[in-house]
Amino acid sequence: MGAGSCSEPADDQLRQAARQTLSHYELNAERFREGTRGHDVSQNIAALLRYIEAPAPWQILDVGCGPGRDLQTFTALGHIAVGLDGCERFVQMARTDSGCEVWLQDFLKLDLPAQRFDGVFANAALFHIPSQALPHALRQLYSSLKPGGVLLSSNPRGEDQEGWNGDRYGAYYRLETWQSCMQAAGFVELEYYYRPAGLPREQQPWLASVWRRPAA
Numbered sequence: 001m002g003a004g005s006c007s008e009p010a011d012d013q014l015r016q017a018a019r020q021t022l023s024h025y026e027l028n029a030e031r032f033r034e035g036t037r038g039h040d041v042s043q044n045i046a047a048l049l050r051y052i053e054a055p056a057p058w059q060i061l062d063v064g065c066g067p068g069r070d071l072q073t074f075t076a077l078g079h080i081a082v083g084l085d086g087c088e089r090f091v092q093m094a095r096t097d098s099g100c101e102v103w104l105q106d107f108l109k110l111d112l113p114a115q116r117f118d119g120v121f122a123n124a125a126l127f128h129i130p131s132q133a134l135p136h137a138l139r140q141l142y143s144s145l146k147p148g149g150v151l152l153s154s155n156p157r158g159e160d161q162e163g164w165n166g167d168r169y170g171a172y173y174r175l176e177t178w179q180s181c182m183q184a185a186g187f188v189e190l191e192y193y194y195r196p197a198g199l200p201r202e203q204q205p206w207l208a209s210v211w212r213r214p215a216a
Helices: 011-027 029-036 042-051 069-076 088-098 131-144 175-184
Strands: 059-063 080-085 101-104 117-123 145-156 161-165 168-172 188-195 206-212
Touching: 011 029, 011 088, 011 168, 029 088, 042 069, 042 117, 042 145, 042 188, 042 206, 059 069, 069 080, 069 088, 069 117, 080 088, 088 101, 117 131, 131 145, 131 175, 145 168, 145 175, 175 188, 175 206
Parallel strands: 059 080, 059 117, 080 101, 117 145
Antiparallel strands: 145 206, 161 168, 188 206
16 A cells, blocks of 8 residues: 555544554563663664754653653753653553653544643654544644654655555655655755664664744
């Protein structure tokens, strides 16, 4: 199934994708926490923070925060971090481990406060949103940023294919398709890069990109 259209959703299929993906994470929450505890995403955190121009400390929304690893990092850096995840077990873990405010929200039904955040950190999260539902989610994230605010996304890349990877649903975009979706939501591109750094492109499965909500 192609992922290139960024069109509007067909509800039943989208809900099934969300339910099954979240069920996978609920059943594997502890294993996921242990398996990702040591992942180094410092390059992505630095890329987000260096583009924020407002006075610190900053309000940061960690979308798909999982068990809360990166919430702890943002807090240690002196910022005010809020987590969001659709997996109830992850939300409980993140609240306990980070001490931060963490919201339980389905990615298909994001309902975010307007113009609250200086930065949105979406690390290994937005690819789980079916392409048909992506425009709504991106509009919500755009609206949640203060004018001039910054969003970082990091997703496994692909050739615009979309579907099931075991029990998890994902959409795997080419750079050009992802750029089109972000620009359609109103974002202005600041930077993109492939990860892990320093490897040949065929060994860099992750596409990271940084975007700004225009100040005016």
